[in-house]
Every structure is written in structure tokens, then in C-alpha cells.
Amino acid sequence: DTGVSQNPRHxxxxxxxxxxxxxDPISEHNRLYWYRxxxxxxxxxxxYFQNEAQLExxxxxxxxxxxxxxxxxxxxxxxxxxxxxxxxxxLCASSWTSEAYEQYFGPxxxxxxx
Amino acid sequence: QQPVQSPQAVxxxxxxxxxxxCSSSKALYSVHWxxxxxxxxxxxxMILLKGGEQKGHDKISASFNEKxxxxxxxxxxxxxxxxxxxxxxxxxxxxNQFYFGTGTSLTVIP
Numbered sequence: 596d597t598g599v600s601q602n603p604r605h606x607x608x609x610x611x612x613x614x615x616x617x618x619d620p621i622s623e624h625n626r627l628y629w630y631r632x633x634x635x636x637x638x639x640x641x642x643y644f645q646n647e648a649q650l651e652x653x654x655x656x657x658x659x660x661x662x663x664x665x666x667x668x669x670x671x672x673x674x675x676x677x678x679x680x681x682x683x684x685x686l687c688a689s690s691w692t693s694e695a696y697e698q699y700f701g702p703x704x705x706x707x708x709x
Numbered sequence: 710q711q712p713v714q715s716p717q718a719v720x721x722x723x724x725x726x727x728x729x730x731c732s733s734s735k736a737l738y739s740v741h742w743x744x745x746x747x748x749x750x751x752x753x754x755m756i757l758l759k760g761g762e763q764k765g766h767d768k769i770s771a772s773f774n775e776k777x778x779x780x781x782x783x784x785x786x787x788x789x790x791x792x793x794x795x796x797x798x799x800x801x802x803x804x805n806q807f808y809f810g811t812g813t814s815l816t817v818i819p
Contacts, residue, residue, distance in 0.1 A: 628807060637711070637796045637809035638751065651805045686750060697741070698798075698807075700750035 599701035601687050607707045608677055615673045616704045620689030627670050628698060629662055630686040638686055644670060645692065677708045710735065712799050712810035720816045721787045729782040729813045731797030740773050740780040741798035743809075744791075751796060754782070787817045 600619045608614050620627050625646050630638035641660065643651040646667035659677075664670040674681055684705050688698040712733045721727055731740065739758050743751035755766070757773035757780060768785045784791055797810040 630809075635812075637812045639809070640807050643805050643807070645805075653806065697753040697756055698743075698751075699753070702750055 599687060599689055599699050601685075601701040601704050603704060604702060605705045605707075607709065610677055610679060610708055612677055613673065613675045614677060614706065615671055616685055616687075616706075618670045618672070618687030618689075618701060620669070620687070621699055623691075624689035624699070625667065625692050626690045626696065626698075627664055628688045628690075629670070629672050630688065632684045632686055632703070633682075641672070641685075674706075677706075679708045682706055682708045710806075711808050712797055714795075714797060714810040714813045716813060717811070718814040718816075720818065721791075723789060723817055723819055724786050727784045727787060727815060729784075729795050729797075729815070731780045731782070731799070731810050733778040733799050733808075735778065735799075735801050737773075737775070737778050737799050737801060739800045740771075741800075742771055742780075742782050743796045743798060744793045745796065746793040754795075784815070787815075789817050789819065791815060792817045 602617045606614055627644040629641040631641055632638045640653050641656055642662050644664040647664050659675045662672045684703045686703045687701045690696040690698045712731050715730045719727055741756045742754040745751040755771055759775050770783045773780045795813045799808050
């Protein structure tokens with residue numbers, strides 16, 4: 596098991612463009628989380644999947660953000676019409692469903708919107 | 710909704726002890742603790758469930774006061790490798806959203 600992987604690791608885009616990030620969780624983990632982290636801040640919850648079902652979505656998340664997890668495996672996070680305020684590190688984490696689960700984080704995708 | 714941590718930053722000499730606190734205004738189901746080093750992803754330290762249990766391994770332990778919705782992380786005989794930013798993460802009694810705390814920067818110096 597190679598852990599949680601995310602691609603790309605870095606993305607530079609111009610304002611107004613759409614971007615898509617991919618997360619491959621640890622195999623057999625059925626929970627998958629997306630977070631956004633800016634410098635000096637803690638990770639901010641964006642959304643959460645259990646298998647292929649998106650169970651929670653932050654109210655802070657605008658409708659420009661969408662996430663999918665087809666077949667309960669990898670997940671994609673798309674940001675449409677990017678804004679400079681979207682510049683951040685986007686982290687993905689996965690875990691088992693159990694009473695006391697721990698989240699394993701991927702290395703993140705750093706997005707810079709120019 | 711974001712848990713508040715204290716202190717915001719602390720500097721220790723090797724061998725000294727530290728306590729990091731995490732406080733939430735909402736009823737919690739679980740509290741997680743993570744450490745993040747600069748430029749890296751958060752790494753899990755431990756989890757505490759509702760019930761006020763205390764956990765620990767090696768020189769790092771934590772407690773969870775369910776009535777006060779507070780958790781504390783205890784670092785004893787600190788080592789240089791303990792340096793980093795510590796975050797608590799909380800899951801509420803209702804809902805599946807996970808909130809990370811405001812963070813505590815810990816620096817251990819020789």
C-alpha cells in the first residue's frame with residue numbers, strides 16, 4: 596500500500612479557468628475527505644464521501660466547487676471559474692469506517708491562481 | 710464552529726514539557742490530534758472518543774473532557790522531532806463534518 600496520492604502536486608492557472616484535481620485513497624478505505632489549507636491556517640473541511648456517496652459538503656463551499664467519487668474509488672475535485680482566493684493547498688484524506696478511525700493525508704495539490 | 714487552540718505558539722528546550730489545549734463550543738463525538746511539519750501533510754497522533762478517556766503512547770498523551778468539550782495534548786520530555794504545528798480535529802455528535810482547530814506552533818530548541 597503506497598498511501599494516499601494526489602495529482603497534480605502543483606497547478607498554476609489563470610483566473611477564470613477550470614481545474615480538476617485527483618485523489619487516490621488507500622485501497623479499501625471507504626471514507627474520503629477534501630480539505631483546503633492556506634498558509635498559517637488549519638485544514639478547512641470541504642466535503643466528505645462514504646464510498647461513492649457525498650454525505651457532507653461545507654456551507655462555505657461555493658457552487659463553483661464540485662467533487663465526485665465514482666465507484667467509491669478515486670475522487671476528483673473540480674473548481675470552475677477559478678478566482679485568486681482559491682489559491683491554496685488542497686488536501687485529500689482517507690480512512691476506514693470504524694468507531695475510532697484515523698485520517699491518512701495525501702501530499703496535497705498546491706493551486707496558484709494568477 | 711472551528712475549535713480554538715491555546716497557546717498559539719510555544720518554544721521549548723529539549724526535555725521540557727508542554728500542554729496544548731483544544732476547546733469547542735459544540736458537543737463532540739471525537740477529538741483527533743495531528744502534527745504537521747512545514748511543507749508536509751498532517752500526520753495522525755491519536756484519537757479520543759466521547760467518554761472522557763485518556764490515551765497515550767511514548768511521551769505523548771491526550772485527554773478529552775466531554776462535559777467541557779475540551780481536549781488537551783501532553784508532550785513530555787520534548788524532542789527536537791516534536792517541532793511542528795499541532796492541530797486538533799473534531800467531529801461533532803451530529804453530522805460528519807470535521808473541523809480542524811486554529812493550530813499551535815511548537816518549536817523545540819537544543
